[in-house]
Amino acid sequence: MNDNLTSQIRKLIYNNETAELPDDLLLPVYELSGAPLLELFSLSLELKEKYTGKKINFCSIVSAKTGICSEDCAFCGQSAVAGKKEKKIKVNPLMSAAEIVEAAKIAKNNGANEFSIVTSGTSVNDEKELNVIAEAIRTIKSEVGIVPCASLGLMKYDQLLFLKNSGLEIFHHNIETNGEYFPNICSTHSFEDNLATVRAAKKAGLKVCSGVIIGMGESKLDRIKMAKEIKRLGVDNIPVNFLNPIKGTPLENNEPLTPMECLKTLAIFRLVNPAKNILAQGGREYNLRQLQPLALMAGANGMLLGNYLLTSGRNPDLDFELINDLGFEPNEINRSNQYT
Ligand code: SF4
8 A cells, every 4th residue: 555655646636736635545644664755755845846946935033022821822831821830931022113123134134035023912902012013014024125924813804904004915823733633722712713813814815824733642634634724724834833842831741743753744734735835844953853854855845944932943054054955945045145
């Protein structure tokens, strides 16, 4: 069965990016090893290059508002639950527009082509805060020259339209996990709330970045269902995050992922969403370890550059070296490339 798994998948999707891959064809991907696994990676790499070429997207984020949130997302170091156990997360109110713009300039100098303004909390409903974010977006768009993105929690259509009209290009909101598994991860808002925010952003005319976190105790079938839910939503960018357990959160002692599980999940996301941007995002250093370069051979065409919200990323120079060594190119490089 394993011998011809890749060719069965290839027949279904190679010339039809909208084809549905059955779960019983995707689940055995997790059992592959050796040459059959390389065949599978070869297909996911081919699909990536067919639809997205050799360019690699780099996005960067700024934690523009940090602190204890009233939601109870089990993976998050800023959640109400984590906050009770460990009060170590610094609480910072929303940065000024000038501070956010400064962070965007640093991201651009590091070589990122997209820059996301991220806030903790259920949503940004305060009009003054929304105005500060809109002002920062206007300046980033007109003066910095990096694609502005925002990740502000659960937002409504009118708010998103206001940000779109201020120059926002991409809105980020993860579905986090499979809908059936979501109640194990969060009880203070619903999976449907996440879907509603994604749909509102699309309706407002924004590009949408929406992905998942794997390693939160979900099954392999859950991961396949997540990839398919994302396909139904029809988003543009799909970040696949790998849980880096934060001390004090309910998931702090979760069974770690293996690097191969991470790579196979990236490949499955590419097979299910062949023409989209698949990003190897948070937790890649911790979970992929020495196999980080293989993320880009398994189907990812983007990565987060620099630091995460609460944990450190690696030196951007190493990521530019990595993609150059693999023969890929950064998307719209914004700095001198010292590796060519
Ligand atoms: S809503 Fe955001 S900041 Fe609040 S707990 Fe969930 S992930 Fe963390």
